[in-house]
Amino acid sequence: MIVIDPILHVEGLSKRFGTLPVLQHVSVAIARGRVTAILGPNGAGKTTLIKTLLGLTRADEGRIELDGHVLGDDPSARAAIGYMPQIARFPENLTGAELVEMLVDLRGPGATLDRDLVDRFRLGAELTKPLRTLSGGTRQKVNAVLAFLFTPTLLVFDEPTAGLDPIASGVLKDKIRDEREQGRTFILTSHVMPELEELADDIVLLIDGSVRFAGSLRDLTARTRQINLERAVAQLMRESIGAGSEAA
Amino acid sequence: MKTIAKVMKYELSDVVRSRWLVAYTLFFLVVTDGLLRFSGASANAELGLLNVVLVVIPLVSVVFGTMHVYNAREFTELLLAQPIGRPQLFGGLYLGLAIPLSLGFAVGVGVPFGLHGFDDPAQRRTLATLLGVGIVLTMSFTGVAFALALRLEDKARGLAAAIAIWLLTTVLYDGLVLVLGAMFADYSLERPLLALMLLNPVDLGRVLMLLQLDVSALMGYTGASLKSFFGTSGGMLLAVGALLLWAAVPPLAALRRFGRKDF
Helix, strand or coil: CCCCCEEEEEEEEEEEECCEEEEEEEEEEEECCCEEEEECCCCCCHHHHHHHHHCCCCCCEEEEEECCEECCCCHHHHHHEEEECCCCCCCCCCEHHHHHHHHHHHHCCCCCCCHHHHHHCCCCHHHHCEHHHCCHHHHHHHHHHHHCCCCCCEEEEECCCCCCCHHHHHHHHHHHHHHHHCCCEEEEECCCHHHHHHHCCEEEEEECCEEEEEEEHHHHHHHHCCCCHHHHHHHHHHHHHHHHHHHC | CHHHHHHHHHHHHHHHCCHHHHHHHHHHHHHHHHHHHHHCCHHHHHHHHHHHHHHHHHHHHHHHHHHHHHHCHHHHHHHHCCCCCHHHHHHHHHHHHHHHHHHHHHHHHHHHHHHHCCCCHHHHHHHHHHHHHHHHHHHHHHHHHHHHHHHCCCHHHHHHHHHHHHHHHHHHHHHHHHHHHHHCCCCCCHHHHHHHHHCCHHHHHHHHHHHHHCCHHHHHHHHHHHHHHHCCHHHHHHHHHHHHHHHHHHHHHHHHHHHHCCC
16 A cells, blocks of 8 residues: 555564564554554454554564654654553542643643543543542543643554443544544554444554555455445455465 | 652552552551550560561562552553653652552651650661661562562462562571571581571561661570671671662562563
């Protein structure tokens, strides 16, 4: 796939855990100002790819470039990235407001709490309570507010709507769309295909640690001649399994 | 340093509000106050307290520390994704746990002694040694907790390893030393035994305190040989140096692991 004006370049990324290859020469470019979904079956390497991008895991080979800066040991390059992890677990005795204060303290000035998002999530009063007293869904809302605290160029969301009720899930999806209109880039993972169909512009499909497809959602459905994302992805996975068994 | 202080500030304010820490501080307050009330002399209270300190501090530091690191796993990942270096983040997380644990112990023991009051400078010195030994053990075993939780992915295995290390250092080690002593009773064992003391921070702390309390005579020939070694300024320096090394080595090993780990 040729990406015009990519924000992120992944080149020849490989990672093994012991003898198990998790990523195998992954090369992909992520388009600026679009929402890219990373998909794949369990164990395909989605989480490892995202963790390598965030600096949580170190690649054995290859490199990742964000806006011309190589992501590596220099932590300052991560100032351009916002992250919303799948599991929202925070220090139990701090309040949401203290957590916001902590991240602002760590990342320096330039952070503003998105009051509008806080109001739409109805989080106002919840931010003053210890985080241990909040429900899983409310913690997930705090998680989302933290990711939007800064104005990073790239936002990485791992299963963002997991644990959110339909209203909050709608609020978050609207927010993602608004921010994309403002020119921000998103990388998402999710197991909920209709959600990705609603949000994603581009798809990167990983199977067994290799990129099986990278391109627009439209290209994917056209190429596989399927009516929706779920069927298109299933078709590619089947083809992949077929190719694997033929090779064997 | 600034980043370490920032991470530490929030970690500390979380740990200080933990019910576990409050219970830990209250435990030392009640035990110290009880010993001071019922033992009469503060030297006896210090001796009684020594046994509590040597067992409880390693246990709480290593078990509470291991659980704390496992529970903070997702939050640690969120912090690692921020533009801050791994060594600074580790420093903040480690000190944010080790300092409140040390303070909980120091307040729990120090306040009753302060309230009961004592004038003897020798007893003050002993209390200072007890506090120092307790803080070193906290630093050391909190470091062990971090090292274990960072090495073992499975929480149950991590916790089991933490308890095993506590058992080994506080209970089994002395038994092993005793067995070795009995097996090689025909040989001159002073030097090997002294070396074995230096290899376990719990034993080292005990020896330093017993020498301060002047009860080494109760240990017969062993006590005399310990006194003749650790009683000299060189021996004392070696013991204090070894104890400080024990405070530094586990957290440094954990820091090394934290720097290389794939989360």
